[in-house]
Amino acid sequence: MSEERSLNFLEEIIEGDVREGKHDGRVLTRFPPEPNGFLHIGHAKSICLNFGIAQQYNGKTNLRFDDTNPVTEDTRYVDSIKEDIKWLGFDWDQELYSSDYFDQMYAFAMQLIQKGKAYVDDSTAEEIAASKGTPTEPGIPTPFRSRSVEENIRLFEEMKAGKYADGAKVLRAKIDLASPNMHMRDPLMYRIRHAHHHRTGDEWCIYPMYDFAHGQSDSIERITHSICTLEFIPHRPLYDWFIDELEIFPSKQYEFARLNMNYTVMSKRKLLQLVNERFVTGWDDPRMPTISGYRRRGYTPGSIRNFCERIGIAKRENIIEYSLLEFCIREDLNKSAWRRMAVLDPIKLVITNYPAGKEEVLVGENNPEVEGGEGARNIPFSREIWIEREDFMEEPPKKFFRLGVGLMVRLKHAYIVKCENFVKDENGRVTEVHCSYIPESRSGSDTSGINVKGTIHWVSVLHAKTAEIRLYDRLFQVEDPSSEDGDFKEYINPDSLTIIRNAFIEPDLATAIPGKGYQFIRKGYFTLDIDSNENSLVFNRTVTLKDAWAKESKKG
Numbered sequence: 001m002s003e004e005r006s007l008n009f010l011e012e013i014i015e016g017d018v019r020e021g022k023h024d025g026r027v028l029t030r031f032p033p034e035p036n037g038f039l040h041i042g043h044a045k046s047i048c049l050n051f052g053i054a055q056q057y058n059g060k061t062n063l064r065f066d067d068t069n070p071v072t073e074d075t076r077y078v079d080s081i082k083e084d085i086k087w088l089g090f091d092w093d094q095e096l097y098s099s100d101y102f103d104q105m106y107a108f109a110m111q112l113i114q115k116g117k118a119y120v121d122d123s124t125a126e127e128i129a130a131s132k133g134t135p136t137e138p139g140i141p142t143p144f145r146s147r148s149v150e151e152n153i154r155l156f157e158e159m160k161a162g163k164y165a166d167g168a169k170v171l172r173a174k175i176d177l178a179s180p181n182m183h184m185r186d187p188l189m190y191r192i193r194h195a196h197h198h199r200t201g202d203e204w205c206i207y208p209m210y211d212f213a214h215g216q217s218d219s220i221e222r223i224t225h226s227i228c229t230l231e232f233i234p235h236r237p238l239y240d241w242f243i244d245e246l247e248i249f250p251s252k253q254y255e256f257a258r259l260n261m262n263y264t265v266m267s268k269r270k271l272l273q274l275v276n277e278r279f280v281t282g283w284d285d286p287r288m289p290t291i292s293g294y295r296r297r298g299y300t301p302g303s304i305r306n307f308c309e310r311i312g313i314a315k316r317e318n319i320i321e322y323s324l325l326e327f328c329i330r331e332d333l334n335k336s337a338w339r340r341m342a343v344l345d346p347i348k349l350v351i352t353n354y355p356a357g358k359e360e361v362l363v364g365e366n367n368p369e370v371e372g373g374e375g376a377r378n379i380p381f382s383r384e385i386w387i388e389r390e391d392f393m394e395e396p397p398k399k400f401f402r403l404g405v406g407l408m409v410r411l412k413h414a415y416i417v418k419c420e421n422f423v424k425d426e427n428g429r430v431t432e433v434h435c436s437y438i439p440e441s442r443s444g445s446d447t448s449g450i451n452v453k454g455t456i457h458w459v460s461v462l463h464a465k466t467a468e469i470r471l472y473d474r475l476f477q478v479e480d481p482s483s484e485d486g487d488f489k490e491y492i493n494p495d496s497l498t499i500i501r502n503a504f505i506e507p508d509l510a511t512a513i514p515g516k517g518y519q520f521i522r523k524g525y526f527t528l529d530i531d532s533n534e535n536s537l538v539f540n541r542t543v544t545l546k547d548a549w550a551k552e553s554k555k556g
């Protein structure tokens, strides 16, 4: 527990429970994803909370796949979820599946039927909805509510045996049709679904509803603190009711505010639409708010954990700025990324007084942020180099500390050059910048006595490698696409991806390490993309060096 912050409300509860010796001071949480999509940054918050809080109190966390809905679930999602949790740096105690408890849940349901606390209802979904009443008006019993225990047992057995079609019957808890809490008005426990399940195959054709499955799974595992998001507050009385009626281990549910973030959507259903309708290349597209998307884009596990820690645990919904996540990754990469040079929009610079055919090997440390620089790499230098087109101006304004005729800059890790001239093609486009260099100004052994204000990056023409560079911008143009009129996909940013096909990079980047962050000096943080192969290198920009949007909005 870090000293500088006070306990959040969940830590207070758990600390109190541990102090009182509740459950012998044992803390067991669970992370319960439904395997119907890839995890997103909202799930990361839940993971950090469930695993983090258990670690804090010497407890454990189960990974439980909440796989009670056969139609949308898939093993491919199970695998991706496990990979993402591990990547975030957490390890579960047991890997469990709600579907492993189907027999036990069926037995629990029978127990409630025998107690007269559950009944088989033949009404249609519409009839049930209509008979539930409204928050101000009590519901009315359907004709099936008064079925005998014996009849309910027989019908439920027949439901299980596959005698009825989908939707023909449901099992409902018999609670209180006048309850002010609509969830307590005889909620559904089981429905019929003749569908193949990713683990149980065709063994079952009845499946438990979330409210019946979730709390019972918690109880079977003897979960002490079952943490979920605020929308489940009205479900809590039902969670407790099932556990009380079944007289099973008293797991307790606690709720916190879900993570919402601007300029994106955070629901697997919507993310799946983006994938299926090809607005993105897949769940791991670097523009997606998924953990796999952030990983591919170059985010580190530490930056995401840090983000989750900073936003904290609240009891009220709010919207977190995407720029906070960017702040966290910049802070991380500033300390860990290796510095390299890459020219994204090249123009040739010729050093007229540097001997043709001469080559030098300059040295640049990998990471100036740490003692020793984490080693260094060789940077070849020669007469012709690539520089960024924007670092030269035909008619430079005052305070342009880059190149224009008569101006001087330092080439990073190399020499000071002075611009003498430039060459244009027939369309008036500058094609070459001509400079002279000052031989005594070599970085590290500069005896020239000349001070220049600007330093620019460059790559030797003779030694440069080419790469494709992918620049990303926010995926949506509006802060909350889900609350706008019409379909959320109408608000996709058409410029969310810019591809630069022929950037020049320093040769050392040919052996860039997958998963490692690189700062391309003055251009941002980058990482190798999985589309790279030995013939073509592809880099993703993780984040810019500065917050371009903050500047933009200040301009007004």
Ligand code: ATP
Residues within 6 Å of the ligand: 031, 032, 033, 034, 035, 041, 042, 043, 045, 046, 066, 227, 228, 229, 257, 258, 259, 260, 266, 267, 268, 269
């Ligand atoms: P989605 O609507 O994106 O499908 P979900 O809640 O249905 O989300 P689950 O797989 O059921 O997805 O969620 C697993 C766990 O992650 C749950 O405990 C859920 O409360 C939590 N969770 C999901 N979304 C968020 C979020 N945005 N912020 C915090 N926790 C979340």
Ligand code: MG
Residues within 6 Å of the ligand: 034
């Ligand atoms: Mg869910």
